[in-house]
Amino acid sequence: MITAERKPIEEIMESVRPYNRILLVGCNECVTVCAAGGRKEVGLLSSALQMTFMKEGKVLDVKEMTLERQCDPEYVEELVSAINQAEAVLSMACGCGVQEIARRFKEKPVFPAVNTKFMGASERQGVWAERCQGCGDCVLGLTGGICPIARCSKRLLNGPCGGSTRGKCEINAEVDCAWQLIWDRLKALGLEKRYEDIMPAKDWRTSRDGGPRRIIREDLAS
């Protein structure tokens, strides 16, 4: 999922302080799973903002809505009924959702309430870790299911660097050395031989390095 974390309240307040009526929109997908911007978090942020306004002797009217997703125009359209009463929109979705709302409602100021972090998976409840960098040319089949782009600090493609110590990365004792993980995995699969296959220099044009990307499915696009 795309992971995110709520911005500090003070930073959110800087965005909404000039307004008295806002539309606070959550998202039922990724940010719900990582407990950053789902229905529950919308309720909490609404209460927190209203209390902050009350402390300053002002009233903040918050309309709370949680869409199924904010990255599809069909769902963003559901905001039409509530948008006119709001002076501004505060979105708890990832950057994709915030932009889709801004695109649809060009005349309304839209603010992000979370910082979008990374594409990751749950290690256990409450802990999410980066797993994919969207490089556009997946090599997971060659590395036993461990991604050297996302999980190696240096994005090395042919084994660890000299900083790999007791299975940990030199940048941080809590970060696993991806290549240690890859080696262990290939060994468990009986595929040690694959370790010696050289991966050539990566063509980064398929990644964000090649510019903002787009997928067009001719059979689906009307």
Add this chain to the structure above:
Amino acid sequence: MKPFEPVIVAFCCHYCAYTAADMAGSMRRCYPPNVHILRVPCSGKVDAIHIMKAFQKGADGVYVAGCLEGDCHFKDGNLRAARRVAYVKKLLDEIGVGGDRLEMITMSAGMGERFAVTASEFTEKIRRLGPNPVKGAAQAKQKVAAG
């Protein structure tokens, strides 16, 4: 000027804290009338939003009372409650209401005395902290308007 009487909301789990409160009653052991008890099946039922709404509606102090560590009727509900209380304390600090207005308290069903003592101590702590700042600005405005 009336002395400040804090409004305290106590989320009490049915199996331990609420029964301890009942025990305090049976023992005729007094505790401040400021404490408003809300019975929940388990302290783990209390969600962050319940606590936030209590403060938003004007409570000066809130505590969540559950079973002793390891004794939760529902295995680990009290541990979840403790983690949630810690999270909301931080949020309350962030918005300037103050995390010290919120506590997690544990006790067993037979601890009527402990219920009464913690209720009194918490009430006094909140009395010293003063009214919930969320009410403060509105009240100050009213005072100014009244002349």
